[in-house]
Amino acid sequence: MLSPLRTTAALVSAAAFLLVPVLANAVPANAAPADTSLLLTKDGPGVDPVTGLLPKLITLACEPTGGTHPTRDDACAVLAKAGGDFNRIEPLHRMCTLNYAPVRASAHGTWRGRPVDWTAMFPNDCAAGSQTDLVFDF
Numbered sequence: 001m002l003s004p005l006r007t008t009a010a011l012v013s014a015a016a017f018l019l020v021p022v023l024a025n026a027v028p029a030n031a032a033p034a035d036t037s038l039l040l041t042k043d044g045p046g047v048d049p050v051t052g053l054l055p056k057l058i059t060l061a062c063e064p065t066g067g068t069h070p071t072r073d074d075a076c077a078v079l080a081k082a083g084g085d086f087n088r089i090e091p092l093h094r095m096c097t098l099n100y101a102p103v104r105a106s107a108h109g110t111w112r113g114r115p116v117d118w119t120a121m122f123p124n125d126c127a128a129g130s131q132t133d134l135v136f137d138f
Contacts, residue, residue, distance in 0.1 A: 036062040036076075036084070038109035038116060040069065042128060042136060044102045054103065054125070058138050063112070070138055078133045084111030086118040092133045096126035103128045105136045 043055035059067035062076035069075050082088040086107055105128045106119040122128040129137030 035113055036060075036079075036109075036111050038067075038107050038111070040136065040138070041106045041108075042103050042125070042138075044104050044121075056138060060135075071134065075135045078135050079111065084114065084116065086116075086120070086132065086135075089131075089133050089135065091131045092129075094126075094130040096124060096130055099124055101125070105132065 038060045039057065040060055041055060041057045045054070058069050060069040060072055060075055061067045062072075062079065065072050065076050078089055079086075082090075101124045103122045103125050104119060105122060107116050108118075109116050120131075122131060129135075
């Protein structure tokens with residue numbers, strides 16, 4: 001019969017032996033970046049030049065790039081530069097008309113595994129695109 005100390009030592013050794021493969025595979029050396037998947041929406045009385053209507057809804061995925069965003073590569077590059085923080089996006093210097101047709105732009109989902117829940121109001125659809133460096137130009 002084994003002493004309690006030897007029994008405990010044997011159990012700890014066995015557990016360590018069994019956990020080594022599990023821990024070795026927990027974080028692979030070539031781990032992919034965390035998930036980036038966003039739902040971008042625009043709504044309000046603003047008028048879209050093609051359909052004449054809002055709301056609009058698109059998806060954007062980064063790393064790898066995907067979704068229904070018309071310029072997804074550029075939008076992902078803008079977000080990467082801002083660290084995924086929509087408030088840190090540098091506005092594009094583009095002229096927009098002064099018509100007032102408010103547009104609410106929203107982003108929901110994850111940026112590199114971090115939750116995103118962002119909403120902002122813009123005076124019109126052009127301003128929504130310009131102030132977000134075209135992330136909301138759809």
